[in-house]
Amino acid sequence: MRNLLQHLIKRIISLIITLFIITAVLYATVMFTPPETRATLFMPKNTSPRMTEQQYQAMLNRMIEKYHLNDPYPVQYFYWVSSLLQGNWGYSPVLQENILSAIVARTPATAELALFSILLFIPLGIISGVIAGSRQHKASDHGFRITAFIATSLPSFILALILLSFFYVDLHWFAPGRATSSISNVINSQDFRLYTGMYTIDGLLNGRPDVTLDALRHLAMPVFTLAIAHWATLGRITRATMVEEMQQDYVTAARARGLPDSRIVWGHTLRNAASPALTSSILSATSLLTGVYVVEILFNINGISSVAVSSMAFIPDASAALGFGIYNVILVWFLMLILDVAQSLIDPRIREAV
């Protein structure tokens, strides 16, 4: 127990160091852009056409002064850190809102996508990997490998467009976006309380299964697109580990004792092969949560990845870039913590090492 606490404290310290390094580097990158250019972000969107060059310049200079854009790098970075410590993540001129609220508003959409993708790809990936790996060079193994190769090599945007063409344009089964307009009205109304921001869960919590159903209808295509690639990765890793495990002596011994193959595979080898599969699943979860830009764009979902791209795309937006940086680092840190705990639960050797 004390070890665990020590371990956690070590982790938190390393998190703080990583946060410091990443934000310092990101701020330095932002500083590459001259202050005049960065100040244009803060200028009003429509300046009066009668404004002269001098007036514009004067306004620009006021903005530079107001946001300390001309100060040396450590000073600017210090300003940002001190306001962050006071709980102010900074105003993002590109997103036109406080970056913390922008991240909080966009996370549920991405989290919902990630959640359903994970629920789909982890069981399927492990089951198919185990089946293929325990029957190496048989028909089911070849079938799995070919499907997995296609799934890893198929561009997600083409799959997305094919799905849209069949299930949206032709069949009208599913739709892009997050909700139909009539359901959006329900969600935005006074009576509907947003507990999690995920429409599927909130629909149930509010006693409105129609909202949940509609949300699922909109989730089907993006979730399938995301899950299939991660399914292939997880399945291939599980298969490779299973192939290796099945050649171990204890499998031969278990067979000699007359244990049925199904019990050896699901009861013994899977337990030993679970560790790489777990690592792969957590890494997939990380990439699902930090940004699935293409899928969010093609299916018109306003998720977290738009923060990443818009913060840096034309003129760097310091608070947005740094806010996204913090979001990323904390998320990855948290998932790695889960990974470690889960690893030690399935493997007692690691538990003792901790």
Place this chain on the structure above:
Amino acid sequence: MRTSRRFFSRWQNWLGLLLVSMFVVVAIFAPLLSPKVPEDPSAQKAIGRVTRLEPQPPSTEAPLGTTASQYSVYHALVWGSRSAIVFGLMVTIFSAFIGILVGTTSAYFGGFINSLLMRISDAFLSFPIIAGVVLVQQIVTSILYDAGVAFMRVGGTFPGTKGVFFIPENLSAFLTWLQQFDPIPVAFILFSWMPYARLMNTAVLKLKNTEYVEAARVAGVKNFRIIFRHLIPNSIAPVIVMTAKDVGGMVLLQTTFTFIGLGGNSPWGELLALGRDWIISAGGILTYWWVFLPATVALLLFGIGWNLLGDGLNDALNPRTQVLKY
């Protein structure tokens, strides 16, 4: 030679090798298969008027039809193979090189250096590659902007330079080069060396306490020589496997970036981007099949080929370390 016999004993490996060599052959003979217009360096060739929007079905002039704006699909497919092979190999080999160096040094010297380098690798891992791409792009643009090159920018108001391309005359050689610079490969290399470093790190950690390395150290062999003569050659097999498997993935990623308009100059990606609005059409998905099917099939075969090759190498080299994509 048992390795090569083991490799060639499976038909899957033959298939992988066949697919990859097919793309290599097309890449080498691209100028013969589809000659370029002499004055146009791009991988796209316009057949007919560019203003004509509707994609045209296959004809003698364009064996696989044309995309919107009348670019030949066949031409882009052929030149895309060359671009894909060059890009894929370049990015994976450079990433593997950095990964090998970082992973080996950190494992060999251990202690503080190890934890520092692995922290840095973790920091890179916690960023999605798309943020890396915009980051590198941003740095390049800023340097050029400082030198006085003006860009068309969306968003902000730029009195005087708004919407104008302006290139100063006395630009240094470096900046002129930087103008044609494609940030995608650099960003890809910068954000994909970490798995290789991890792999190498674990492999070298296991090796460095073996007796023969100890013996070399006792005999007074220099660190540098131990690393390059003993540690790297003996633990490189899983890295080679991973490199082969990654080529297809890197090209797929490059295509994706070109498709969403973030650069990358992948001819296959340009092809698919031009076909984007014609995939979904009233007459069903196959009405304009040639705008997306050839490029998709090419990408599929490319990815499957390299993956089969990687799996085959994995079985043949039989590295004890688990090849795992971190």
